[in-house]
Amino acid sequence: MGELVIGRPALQVRTAFSIPLDMVSIMSLLYRAVPGSGLDRTLIDARRALPWELQDDLDLLHGFSGRLLYYMEEPIMRFDPLRPDHLDAGIDELIAYLDSLAPDAYREMAIHALDRVHRDLGTELTAPVVDQEVAWRRYVEPGLTTADVEDVLRLLAEPELLKQRTIRLIRGIWDEMYAADLAVHGERLREAERAARAAAGRGFGMAFAELTGNRLPATLTAALANVASVTFCPSAHIGAFVSYISYPPDLIVFFSAPNVLTGGFADLPPSVQDEHAAEDEYAPASHEDLPGEVLLEGLRALGDANRLRILDLLGGGELYAQEIVGRLGIAQSAVSRHLSQLERAGLVRVEPRRGMKYYAIDRQQLEILADSIRMRAR
Numbered sequence: 001m002g003e004l005v006i007g008r009p010a011l012q013v014r015t016a017f018s019i020p021l022d023m024v025s026i027m028s029l030l031y032r033a034v035p036g037s038g039l040d041r042t043l044i045d046a047r048r049a050l051p052w053e054l055q056d057d058l059d060l061l062h063g064f065s066g067r068l069l070y071y072m073e074e075p076i077m078r079f080d081p082l083r084p085d086h087l088d089a090g091i092d093e094l095i096a097y098l099d100s101l102a103p104d105a106y107r108e109m110a111i112h113a114l115d116r117v118h119r120d121l122g123t124e125l126t127a128p129v130v131d132q133e134v135a136w137r138r139y140v141e142p143g144l145t146t147a148d149v150e151d152v153l154r155l156l157a158e159p160e161l162l163k164q165r166t167i168r169l170i171r172g173i174w175d176e177m178y179a180a181d182l183a184v185h186g187e188r189l190r191e192a193e194r195a196a197r198a199a200a201g202r203g204f205g206m207a208f209a210e211l212t213g214n215r216l217p218a219t220l221t222a223a224l225a226n227v228a229s230v231t232f233c234p235s236a237h238i239g240a241f242v243s244y245i246s247y248p249p250d251l252i253v254f255f256s257a258p259n260v261l262t263g264g265f266a267d268l269p270p271s272v273q274d275e276h277a278a279e280d281e282y283a284p285a286s287h288e289d290l291p292g293e294v295l296l297e298g299l300r301a302l303g304d305a306n307r308l309r310i311l312d313l314l315g316g317g318e319l320y321a322q323e324i325v326g327r328l329g330i331a332q333s334a335v336s337r338h339l340s341q342l343e344r345a346g347l348v349r350v351e352p353r354r355g356m357k358y359y360a361i362d363r364q365q366l367e368i369l370a371d372s373i374r375m376r377a378r
Contacts, residue, residue, distance in 0.1 A: 012229040013200045013207055017193040019182070020081040020094045023170060025235050025243060025254050026178050028069050031062040034323050037313070043237055046177045054176060057169040059326065060155075063146030065110075066117035067329030074109035075101075075166055077247045082231060091174045098167050103159035106166060110156060117143040146326035185236040185257070192234040192257035204230050211255040214242050220251070227251045234260070294346075298369040301345035306330065307338045311361060314348065318360035 030050075033043035050058070065071040079097050080086055086093070111127045118125045121142055128135035133153070140152050155162040182189075199210040204224070208216050211232055228249035234257035235243070245252040301307060306328060313319060313327055325335045339359060342348040346365040351358045 011204055011224070011227065013204050013232075014229070015193050015196045015200050015232045015234075016082060016087060017190050017234055018081045018087060019090055020076045020079055020086075021233050021245075021252060022182075022189070022235065023091075023094070023173070023178060024073055024076050024245065025233070025238065026181070027058065027072055027169070027173055028062065028243065029235075029237055030173065030177070031058050031069065032327065034313070034316070034319055034327060037316070037327065038239075038241070040237055040239060046181075050176055051172070054169065054172040057165050057172070059146040059322070060148075060151055061166060061169055063326055064140065064143055064152045064155075065113035066120065066143045067145060068117075068120070070113035070116045071110055072166075072169075073245050073247060074113050075106070075170075077245070077250070078105075078109065082229075082250065082252075091171070091179075095167060095171055098163075098170070101163070103163045106163045107156060107159040110162060114139065114143050144332070145329055146322050181236065188261065189234045189236060189257050192255075192260045195260055196232055196234065196255065200232055207232060208253065211260060212242055212253070213240060213256075213259060217242060220244065220246075220253075223248075223251060295369065295372050298345045298347060298365075301341050301347055304338065304341075306334070307342055310335075310338055310342065310359075311347065311366075314359060314361045318351075318358045321357050321359065324359065 029039060029043050030047045033039045033047045037044070047055070047058075062069045062072055075098055076094075078101075079089075079094055081089065115126060118139075123142060125139055125142075128139055136153055136156065137149060140149055140156075144152070155165070196207075196211055199207040201207075202210070205216060207230075208214070208220075223246045226248040227246070230251045230253065232253050232255055235254040236257055238254050238256050240256070240259070243254045302311075309328060310324060313324060319327075321332075321335070321339065324339070325332045328335060339348065339350070343350055346362055347369070348359050349362050351360070
């Protein structure tokens with residue numbers, strides 16, 4: 001007779017279309033929607049069109065809970081959007097619920113999001129039990145991307161302000177962008193959800209591959225140990241990217257509604273297509289050779305994965321420093337070092353404007369560097 005072990009219930013796999021969950025996805029995509037991100041140009045244009053106040057909320061509230069943007073998941077998941085009587089909830093029901101929560105609940109959600117960051121990082125840090133600024137700074141700083149530590153400490157000290165800004169962001173994204181977007185794509189999203197049900201019936205692994213067109217990431221495989229239910233939700237703008245919310249016992253995986261309805265997983269996102277088309281706009285290489293030391297400086301600047309990612313991001317147009325920090329998801333000090341090395345090598349240009357530094361690729365210098373390598377190959 002075999003060994004006795006404690007059993008686990010079978011994993012429940014289903015599909016759903018939920019406005020609150022799609023709101024989480026839209027906000028996270030808008031946060032990441034900068035030139036060079038590979039996201040579709042509709043999102044990039046929509047982000048640029050947001051009022052400054054909303055852009056500031058977007059960067060602050062997504063920018064203090066790690067690269068997985070945990071905080072803005074918290075109020076939506078507390079609403080319990082997959083509860084049967086909440087599945088058809090709209091923005092008004094969501095806002096009414098969020099408005100009913102006490103300010104301290106928002107502080108609890110922020111701390112829970114930061115605790116999740118520290119679990120990911122393995123720091124074993126938890127929220128300080130004493131009101132000491134040094135301890136709170138140490139607790140907050142590992143999760144920062146596009147947020148300033150002073151702003152985050154203020155939100156934790158003034159939970160009413162955190163509540164106001166959280167609700168203002170959700171309502172503002174709805175009013176400025178998402179309501180109109182849903183009017184255009186809503187029926188197709190619901191159609192994709194219905195089409196995805198057959199795949200969900202074949203189990204999580206097969207459904208993930210069929211609906212996202214991707215292999216299952218190791219991070220998701222590890223997350224399944226704490227998950228009882230997986231829900232696949234359609235997205236109008238996610239394209240070929242993988243996006244999910246791991247919030248035990250629930251795992252929500254977003255899939256591209258257009259790709260499922262058309263079978264177009266091999267298609268590049270529109271912005272990537274645009275970037276490839278734009279390559280023809282630049283003049284051919286100048287055939288200028290670089291002195292040995294200058295060439296070595298350029299090669300050293302290229303010899304790092306994060307610096308290559310910075311060049312990829314800048315390929316779509318100039319970005320200010322904090323945007324680069326947010327896209328890379330690494331410490332601001334590290335990004336500053338990488339940018340300084342690229343600048344020293346002449347591969348990027350920096351222009352101070354309105355108190356911020358804007359970075360752009362120096363395409364001529366990059367072409368000269370490439371030409372110097374080609375000449376040696378010949």
